Amino acid sequence: MRLIDRYLMRQLLAPTLLATLALTAVALLSQxxxxxxxxxxxxxxxxxxxxITLLAMPQLINMILPIALFVAALTALNRLHTExxxxxxxxxxxxxxxxxxxxxxxAAMITLVALAINLWVQPAASRLMREILFExxxxxxxxxxRPGEFTSPTPGLTVYAQSVDQKGIFHNLFIHQExxxxxxxxxxxxxxxxxxxxxxxxxxxxRGSNQEFSATGVLNYLTFDELPFDLTEITRxxxxxxxxxxxxxxxxxxxxxxxxxxxxxxxxxxxxxxxxRLATPLYNIAFMALAAAGIIGGGFSRMGYGRRIAAVxxxxxxxxxxxxxxxxxxxxxxxxxxxxxxxxxxxxAFALRSIFRQRVSxxxxxxxxxxxxxxxxxx
Numbered sequence: 001m002r003l004i005d006r007y008l009m010r011q012l013l014a015p016t017l018l019a020t021l022a023l024t025a026v027a028l029l030s031q032x033x034x035x036x037x038x039x040x041x042x043x044x045x046x047x048x049x050x051x052i053t054l055l056a057m058p059q060l061i062n063m064i065l066p067i068a069l070f071v072a073a074l075t076a077l078n079r080l081h082t083e084x085x086x087x088x089x090x091x092x093x094x095x096x097x098x099x100x101x102x103x104x105x106x107a108a109m110i111t112l113v114a115l116a117i118n119l120w121v122q123p124a125a126s127r128l129m130r131e132i133l134f135e136x137x138x139x140x141x142x143x144x145x146r147p148g149e150f151t152s153p154t155p156g157l158t159v160y161a162q163s164v165d166q167k168g169i170f171h172n173l174f175i176h177q178e179x180x181x182x183x184x185x186x187x188x189x190x191x192x193x194x195x196x197x198x199x200x201x202x203x204x205x206x207r208g209s210n211q212e213f214s215a216t217g218v219l220n221y222l223t224f225d226e227l228p229f230d231l232t233e234i235t236r237x238x239x240x241x242x243x244x245x246x247x248x249x250x251x252x253x254x255x256x257x258x259x260x261x262x263x264x265x266x267x268x269x270x271x272x273x274x275x276x277r278l279a280t281p282l283y284n285i286a287f288m289a290l291a292a293a294g295i296i297g298g299g300f301s302r303m304g305y306g307r308r309i310a311a312v313x314x315x316x317x318x319x320x321x322x323x324x325x326x327x328x329x330x331x332x333x334x335x336x337x338x339x340x341x342x343x344x345x346x347x348x349a350f351a352l353r354s355i356f357r358q359r360v361s362x363x364x365x366x367x368x369x370x371x372x373x374x375x376x377x378x379x
Contacts, residue, residue: 004089008102011080015072016106020061023068027060028053044136055129058122059246065114066283070316073103073291074309081295081305096355100292107288114281119250126247134241144194144203144234145170153234161192169193173205175229182215187229194231202228245273253277272330275337282344283320289351290316297354312351319347 032053039049080086089099144153145161147170152158156179162172175187189208196202205227212220245253245266253274256263263270294312295305326339 004092004094005098005102008080008089008099009106012073012076012103012106015076016069016110017072019068019072019075020064023064024057024061027064028057031056031060038133038136048132048136051132052129055125055132058117058125062114062117062122062280065110066287066316066320069107069110069284070287070291070313073288074294074312077103077291077295078305078309086296096296100296100355103288103292104285107285111281111284114284115278118277118281123247123249127243130243130247131241144231145173157234167193173203173208175203175205179215184213186211186213187227189227192229197228201231201234203231204228245270248273250274250277268334269331271334271337272327272340275330275340276327279340279344280323282341282348283323286319286344286347286351287316289348289355293351293354297351297357315347315350319343 032049035049035052035056038044038052039046077086086099090096145151145159145164147161147163150158150160156177158174158176160174161170164170170192171190173187173189173192176184177186178184187205187208187210189205191207192203192205194201195204197204205224207225208227209221209223210227214220242262248270253270256267256270258264258267290312294308298305298308323340323343326336326343330336330340
């Protein structure tokens with residue numbers, strides 16, 4: 001029996017890994033498109049793009065795992081049942097629970113993996129990604145000057161550069177600054193670069209001119225070989241990284257700092273996210289049970305199991321959609337968090353009831369007696 005258990009486990013594990021990789025690749029493609037827009041608009045390197053894409057993987061994998069497990073289980077179990085290998089197991093005296101136990105053990109292992117991702121991996125990755133995105137959005141070089149565009153990083157300041165090369169040198173600079181006393185200053189330079197002088201951020205302009213129009217109507221004009229433009233007032237910011245609910249660890253979700261205004265106002269949202277972290281891994285077990293019910297929860301049929309597969313697929317979709325709806329509703333009522341656990345547990349109970357209410361058929365078609373299961377189990 002242990003040989004057969006290992007054989008059934010192998011038949012389920014390979015499709016699960018393939019389905020997870022395929023769905024993760026598709027999800028990463030959609031995620032990379034949104035990250036690519038940020039990178040292009042902020043002129044960041046390919047390394048930053050790769051970091052953002054990889055750090056988004058834990059959350060994507062957790063959403064994909066139940067679907068991948070469901071698709072893989074349907075594929076593997078349907079093939080095993082169509083080729084009468086599961087019928088051979090029943091004919092050999094194995095109970096329904098013994099037949100589906102490898103599938104349920106696999107689902108339980110994936111549930112533990114998903115729980116670990118939810119509790120530790122996802123918050124750590126999301127925090128790091130949030131910090132990188134904050135650095136990207138507050139990057140001085142990308143926010144101050146955009147090649148071919150007039151930008152206004154602060155009121156009264158307009159900056160333009162025709163182009164920027166790979167060394168970070170801006171070409172054909174134009175800066176117009178309006179002063180509080182009514183005057184204005186215009187700088188033009190052949191090139192410039194961001195650097196530090198005496199511990200202060202400056203835009204070092206070279207080979208240019210300065211036209212200053214004072215409040216009294218006096219125009220001053222001078223040329224320069226090198227002139228620093230102080231950026232201290234522009235770079236000074238009081239912004240801090242704000243961690244969203246998806247970036248927080250479990251203890252921060254269940255026990256927020258009530259002295260913080262944002263956490264006090266979003267107390268229910270934090271609780272909903274915390275309970276979702278614990279409840280969503282249960283969908284792996286629920287979806288595996290549904291897949292087993294779709295194949296084994298009825299009699300053997302040479303015509304296939306299209307109707308049963310469609311029914312359990314609809315049940316899986318409905319249960320997951322209900323889970324999303326309940327999670328959103330939990331932000332209004334704390335007691336609805338119980339439903340986040342009830343939905344996957346009820347789905348699992350329904351699927352297992354569909355499996356065990358059927359009587360085991362021990363009929364084997366002599367003309368199509370399968371021998372592969374015996375050979376591979378013995379190997």
